[in-house]
Amino acid sequence: MNFGGRERMSVDGKGRTSVPARFREVLESTLPAKDARELVMVPWGEGCIRVFTAADWRRRREVFDADFAVTDIFGLDEDESDIRRTIYGLAAEVSLDGQGRALLSRDLREWAGIDGDAYWVGIGPVLEIWDPDTFNARITANIAEKFKRARERRARAASTASDTGSAGTSVPPGAPHE
Numbered sequence: 001m002n003f004g005g006r007e008r009m010s011v012d013g014k015g016r017t018s019v020p021a022r023f024r025e026v027l028e029s030t031l032p033a034k035d036a037r038e039l040v041m042v043p044w045g046e047g048c049i050r051v052f053t054a055a056d057w058r059r060r061r062e063v064f065d066a067d068f069a070v071t072d073i074f075g076l077d078e079d080e081s082d083i084r085r086t087i088y089g090l091a092a093e094v095s096l097d098g099q100g101r102a103l104l105s106r107d108l109r110e111w112a113g114i115d116g117d118a119y120w121v122g123i124g125p126v127l128e129i130w131d132p133d134t135f136n137a138r139i140t141a142n143i144a145e146k147f148k149r150a151r152e153r154r155a156r157a158a159s160t161a162s163d164t165g166s167a168g169t170s171v172p173p174g175a176p177h178e
Contacts, residue, residue, distance in 0.1 A: 001030045001053070003122025008132060011118050015109055016101045020120050023127060024100050027053070037096040041104065042087050043111040047134055049104070051127035054093065104129070 007020035019027075027036040031053060040057035044050040052060065068080060092105045104114065112118075113131040121128045121135065130138075 001026055001056075001125055003124065003127055006119050006121045006135075008117055008119055011104060011109070011114055011116060015104045015106065016097075017104060017118055017120075017129075018099065018101050019096060021100075023120060023122060024096075026122075031055075039094045039096070039102060041092045041094055041102070041108055041129070043090045043108060044128065046138065047112055047131075048121075049108050049112050049114075049129040051102075051129060056125065057091075 003023055003026055005022065007022070009017050009020060011017045024036070030036075035053060035055060038054040040052045040054055042050045042052065042057070068084065071077070071080065090105075090107050090111060092108060094102045096102055104118075109115070112129060113134055114129065115131070117132055119130045119132050119135045121130060
């Protein structure tokens, strides 16, 4: 499964929102009919809702639980426990209705700050649901920061190249200059 793109969809007063047609088509073309209508919505760290197929969520949860059992077998790590409480405590199993709508729980809408409209965003194997303003601010901030870091890396690389006297070679850190 591979989702891509972004769609702005309305969220009604009951919290229902339509899964964009192109994302439903991906689900329906890659999964059996019943499985294509069963989703799990999970609060995600960036202030969005991550959407998995039920089968994908079961697989990922097994991996997550196995990792947690190794890293914190007694559940004493507060951060790990809080993450589990948030993800598992607010996770919602959702069945699409006959019109292809999903019900966003009040807890998940509050988590993501969704009121009125929502962006459905395809990010490869999963979907995300965002408040449009939050999504736009995050993307703008991330892109600007990534461009800034890329310019800084290029400037350092150019500086290193000029220090060596040739553009094609660089001197490893700590190595003597000739």
